[in-house]
Amino acid sequence: MPKTAGATATNALVHSVSASDDTKRQARSLMGTRAYDVLYRTHYNTEATLGLVAPAAYIRRLPGVELYHAKRAAALALRAGQLAGLACTGWAERQVGPLRFSGQDGLVPYALGKPEIPPSPVGQGFSVLDLGPLPEA
Numbered sequence: 001m002p003k004t005a006g007a008t009a010t011n012a013l014v015h016s017v018s019a020s021d022d023t024k025r026q027a028r029s030l031m032g033t034r035a036y037d038v039l040y041r042t043h044y045n046t047e048a049t050l051g052l053v054a055p056a057a058y059i060r061r062l063p064g065v066e067l068y069h070a071k072r073a074a075a076l077a078l079r080a081g082q083l084a085g086l087a088c089t090g091w092a093e094r095q096v097g098p099l100r101f102s103g104q105d106g107l108v109p110y111a112l113g114k115p116e117i118p119p120s121p122v123g124q125g126f127s128v129l130d131l132g133p134l135p136e137a
Helices: 002-019 021-031 033-061 072-096 098-102 107-111
Strands: none
Touching (some): 002 021, 002 033, 021 033, 033 098, 033 107, 072 098
């Protein structure tokens, strides 16, 4: 259990620090606005994916450890939460498109040296009460 908790806490810490406004400001300052707008979101999404897959793979290899085990109502509630998360993700992706959502919409123009690249999207927070379009940076 301590290894599982440690892996989960480490993932949560890295993910939260990477998403903080201070980290974003520092990254923009170090990289420049143009590189930040193209590379930060792609990097963050890659880190988030690896940060989920790596601990899950590690935890699965531990002897006698399940990621979680729930029965009846608890299992139903967990599935409902997963479905809600997928619905919110799908809604957000639909609003901006798959390349913009993943942060990859500026990679080709950036690599080709084109002067215009899309600005980095604002990605902090979601309100169930506001189902309008996502704000642009």
